[in-house]
Amino acid sequence: MASLGLGPNDLINDLHTFGLIFESLCIRDLRVYADSINGSVYHYKDASNLECDAVIYLRNGSYGLVEIKLGGDNLINEAANNLIKLKNKIDTDKMNNPAFLVILVASGKYAYKREDNILVVPITCLKP
Numbered sequence: 001m002a003s004l005g006l007g008p009n010d011l012i013n014d015l016h017t018f019g020l021i022f023e024s025l026c027i028r029d030l031r032v033y034a035d036s037i038n039g040s041v042y043h044y045k046d047a048s049n050l051e052c053d054a055v056i057y058l059r060n061g062s063y064g065l066v067e068i069k070l071g072g073d074n075l076i077n078e079a080a081n082n083l084i085k086l087k088n089k090i091d092t093d094k095m096n097n098p099a100f101l102v103i104l105v106a107s108g109k110y111a112y113k114r115e116d117n118i119l120v121v122p123i124t125c126l127k128p
Contacts, residue, residue, distance in 0.1 A: 015070065023053060023068045026104050026123055030054050030066065033126060044086070052086055054104075064100040071105040079103045080118050 006017070031041045039058045044065075045051035054066035065086060067079035083101045090097065101118045108122035 019070050022070055022106055026068045027054060029123065029126060030056060030104075034058075046089075050082070050086055050089065052083070061096065062099045063096075064102060065098045066102045066104055068104045069106075071107060076103055076105065076120060080114065080116060083118055084116065 010017075012018070027041060034041050034056050037058065039056055042055045042057060043051070043053065044055050052065050053068040055063055056066060057063045065083055067083055069075040069079050080101075080103060083103070087098060087101060103118060103120045104126075105120060105122055107124070108120070111119060111121040111125045113119050
């Protein structure tokens with residue numbers, strides 16, 4: 001942020017840039033946590049432009065899909081729809097279903113499971 005000359009007020013007034021910086025922070029944290037259990041973090045995007053911010057892959061073949069959003073009901077619902085779309089596209093004859101679907105958000109006091117079984121998790125709830 002310093003190299004861009006941005007301060008807190010700049011980010012509050014430009015939520016798009018703030019979201020990109022938050023996503024980078026989350027990916028860094030996810031990589032640290034995944035590495036501690038011999039996992040890897042990847043980004044997914046296919047020819048139809050369907051994408052997923054993070055795919056956490058473990059050596060045992062299990063994996064989870066993560067969408068990263070600052071928060072808010074509209075963005076959380078958008079992320080959930082994207083995760084469901086991607087999950088439904090997976091050819092389960094060739095690979096397992098994801099072990100979990102997560103929407104990683106900027107704030108909140110607790111994580112919770114939505115009716116569609118997608119977890120909404122504040123970044124502050126993650127621990128190695």
